[in-house]
Amino acid sequence: MNGFFSGVWYFLRGPLETILKDIYVRRDFYRKLIAKIGEFNLKAEKNLLERGAMMIEWPDDLGHSRGTFVSPKLYEDLIFPWHAKAIELAHKYGAFVNMHSHGKIDALIPLLVRAKLDLLNPVGPTDNMDLKDLKEKYGGEICFLGGLSKNIGLMSAANLREHLLDRLRVGAPGGGFILGSEGGIPMEMSIENFNFLLKASKKYRKNSPLS
Template sequence: MTGKERIQAVFDRKIPDHVPTFEWDIYKGVMKSISDTTDACEFVLINDIDGIAIWQDRRIKRIDDRSFIDEFRVIRAYSDEYPSALAYPVNSASDLASYKMPDADDQAIYATLQHAIDILGKEKAVIGRVRDVFSLPRDLLGFENCLMDFIIEPDLVSEIMEMSIEYSLKVAKNMKSMGIGIIGCLDDIADSKGLFMGPELYKKQVLPYFKKFITGCHLLGLKVIKHSDGNLNPILDDLINSGIDGLDPIDPMGMMDIKSIKHKYGNNLVLKGNIDCVWKLVSGTKEQVEKDIIKCLNEGMPEGSFIISSSNSIHKSVNPENYAHMLHCIKKYGAYNNRED
C-alpha cells in the first residue's frame, strides 16, 4: 500500500498493511541532520513517511528584521522556533465591529499546499491544517484577555468564534476543492496541567461552536483530526460526541492513555500519537525510544484506526538520531501481518 492508501484505510476503519505515520511539524534542523534537506516534501519521500500536514501560507507585513504584522493583524516577533505575539487587534466590541477578516479565497495562501499535492499527492496523504474555534479569539484578544472575556464578555468571544467558523470552513472548502480529504484542526485547549478553562465553561461556551465547525467539515466531505495538547479527559466524551474522526496526540504528559481510550472507543475513533517528544525523543536513549514505540504500537494498533507519531511534533529540541530511530522502529515493528491480534 502507499502512504496515502494506508492513511485512507485508517479513516475507512480498515486495517492497512502497516501502521502509518506523519507529523504536524518537523523542524528543519532535524530534517537537515537526518537527510541533508530542509524541504519537507523531499524529507517525506526520502524517509518514506506516509503523509504530510500543510498550513496555509502566511501573509505578513514586515515591521523590522524581527517583527511583523500577520494576516489577522496580530503583531508578532520571531523568537526561537515560533513567532510570539506582542500586540492584539481587538480590545473592545468597537474594535471587533471594525475588524476585517483576511480573505480565505486568496489563492496565494494555498501555494505550499498545492506544491505538496503536486509532489506527493499520488503516493502520500496530504493533510490540510486549519483553525477551529479557540485560536482566533486567543489571537485577536490575547490569551489572558480571551480567557477573562469568556466570563465578562461572552458575547464578544462568541462573535469571534462565529467568525472563525466562517473563515475556517471557507479554507476547508478550498482545500477540499484541491483534493484534500483530511484536515487537522490544531487549536490547543489544554496543557499538561489541564484545560485552559473549566470543563463546564468549555461545554457551555466553546463546544457548541466546535460542533458547528465539525458538522460543517463533514458536510464538505472532510474527515477531521482534532489536535490538542494536554489533559482532555474531563471533556473527552464531549469531543468524541462532537463527531471528530480522529484525536491527536493523546498527550502522555497530560495523563492521556491510548490503551484506555482505545478500549473505550474501539476503532470508531482514529487515534494519533503518542511517542514522548518532551523527554524520550529529546534526551532519551535509543533503547528508551524503542521501548516507547513498541508500547505505543501494542496499545494503539489492535483493530486498526491508529496513526503513530510524536506526542506533539518533531520540534527543535528533538534529537535527530532519536527521530531517525523512531522511523526505523516504526518500519520494523509496525506491520500488521506480524501481529496476532
C-alpha cells in the same frame, strides 16, 4: 486551517489569560469574537473542500497538563458548536477531520465523539493523556494520532525502542491508532536515533511483534 478557540487568542485578543477572563466576565463579547473566527474558518474550510481537500485539520489547544482551560459545560456552550459545524461540513464532502489539542482534555472527548471527530492528536504522555484508558473508552469511535513523548530526543536507542513498543502495545490492538510524537521531531534528537525511529516504526508496524 486556524483553530476556533485558539484562533481568538492568537489573532484577535490575546494573550490567553485575557480570553479566559472574557469567557467568565464578558461572555457575550467572547461569543462575538469566536463567531468572527468561526464564520471565517467555515468559509475557508468550504473553499478547501471544494478544491478537493481530503482532510481538514486545525490546532485548538484546549488545555494544560492538569486539565482543560474551560469546563466541559462551557466548552459545550461556547466552542463545541463551531467544532461540530466544521466536522459536519467536512463529512458532507467526504473528508476526514483531524483536530490538534495539547492538554489533558479527556473530559471533552465524549463531546468530540458525539460530533463524530475522526482523529485527535497528539494524546501525549506529558499532557497526562492516558492512551490505554482512551483506547478502552473510545477506541471504536475515534482514531488517536500520537502517543510518543515529546522527550524522545533525549532517549537512548534502547529507551526509545521500549517506549515505541509500549505505545504500540497500548495503541495498536483493534486499530484506531496512528503512531506519532506529541511534539514533532525534537531538534536535540540525533540523526542516528531519528533513523532508528523510522526503521523501528516501519518494522513493528508491519510485523507487529508487540512483545
